[in-house]
Amino acid sequence: MSSDLGTRTTLRSALEAVADRLDRLDGVKDPRPSVDLLAAVVLGVEPGNELGGLDRPPTAREQGRIDGLIRRVEQGEPIAYVLGFSPFCGRIFEVSRGTLIPRRDTEELVRIVLDDVRARPLPDRPLVLELCCGSGCVAITLADRLPGADVVATDLSGEALAVADRNVRRHGMTGRIRLGQGDLAEPAARIAAGRRFDLIVSNPPYIPSGGIEAMGPAVAGHEPLLALDGGADGLDFHRRILDEARLLLSPGGRVFLEHEHDQGESAVRVAHTFGSEYEDIRVLRDSGGRDRVLAARLGAR
Numbered sequence: 001m002s003s004d005l006g007t008r009t010t011l012r013s014a015l016e017a018v019a020d021r022l023d024r025l026d027g028v029k030d031p032r033p034s035v036d037l038l039a040a041v042v043l044g045v046e047p048g049n050e051l052g053g054l055d056r057p058p059t060a061r062e063q064g065r066i067d068g069l070i071r072r073v074e075q076g077e078p079i080a081y082v083l084g085f086s087p088f089c090g091r092i093f094e095v096s097r098g099t100l101i102p103r104r105d106t107e108e109l110v111r112i113v114l115d116d117v118r119a120r121p122l123p124d125r126p127l128v129l130e131l132c133c134g135s136g137c138v139a140i141t142l143a144d145r146l147p148g149a150d151v152v153a154t155d156l157s158g159e160a161l162a163v164a165d166r167n168v169r170r171h172g173m174t175g176r177i178r179l180g181q182g183d184l185a186e187p188a189a190r191i192a193a194g195r196r197f198d199l200i201v202s203n204p205p206y207i208p209s210g211g212i213e214a215m216g217p218a219v220a221g222h223e224p225l226l227a228l229d230g231g232a233d234g235l236d237f238h239r240r241i242l243d244e245a246r247l248l249l250s251p252g253g254r255v256f257l258e259h260e261h262d263q264g265e266s267a268v269r270v271a272h273t274f275g276s277e278y279e280d281i282r283v284l285r286d287s288g289g290r291d292r293v294l295a296a297r298l299g300a301r
């Protein structure tokens with residue numbers, strides 16, 4: 001029984017048992033929650049700091065909170081929404097039901113983009129755009145890893161942007177990232193005010209409309225449809241982004257779009273529908289060798 005967990009032991013060992021238990025229950029399969037994150041939530045403090053003082057028995061109130069967390073995950077809620085936070089690329093990000101839960105797959109997107117940028121450096125002080133930013137975890141990680149970059153991040157959802165805004169502040173990125181609400185290119189063009197982007201990155205919705213239910217109740221019943229549904233073949237946003245990016249990118253500017261493992265060939269076909277406007281069209285692979293990201297460069301006209 002969940003109420004037995006940790007009642008006769010320390011808060012730390014109780015939370016270790018809870019982390020294992022939640023990891024087994026979670027239907028989204030986001031990363032196993034760390035003891036520090038669980039401790040922050042149970043103690044009601046801002047996550048992200050090392051917490052001491054866990055080697056004592058949990059109080060009745062803490063035990064009540066632990067039992068409450070387990071109950072909600074047992075009832076099918078994703079861990080990240082129950083905790084209100086999720087790890088991504090070594091940091092903790094606030095999430096809500098208005099944002100997609102950051103995935104390990106999207107950590108691969110970030111790694112792939114950074115590898116590519118290392119191999120072919122961006123101009124000095126590059127202007128970087130993340131479309132469909134959700135919680136802002138990609139934009140914030142890119143701003144951190146690309147210290148000279150000016151980052152713009154946009155989303156259609158005001159609820160997601162409110163979370164992204166808190167994450168930007170939480171990670172001290174207020175001077176580095178500008179957020180905008182609206183449909184794809186529109187807010188980005190408004191914020192850039194005539195400047196062109198050197199890099200566009202996005203994890204847009206890409207699940208085919210007919211395939212969302214099959215992702216299981218934790219995903220289909222809890223995560224925002226707006227962040228998942230990519231239309232009949234899942235690539236509606238890839239089409240629209242490549243279309244609109246022609247007006248946003250500088251000549252030679254690069255775009256990286258996450259997609260599903262089996263969408264690589266179709267994503268390449270989408271990029272080729274723009275004739276010779278995009279060059280160097282490639283599918284990049286994750287560390288497991290599976291197709292993951294469509295990359296293309298806008299030709300220098």
Ligand code: GLN
Nearest residue numbers: 203204205206207227228
């Ligand atoms: N990668 C996510 C999943 O498989 C979907 C994310 C998306 O559509 N952008 O659950």
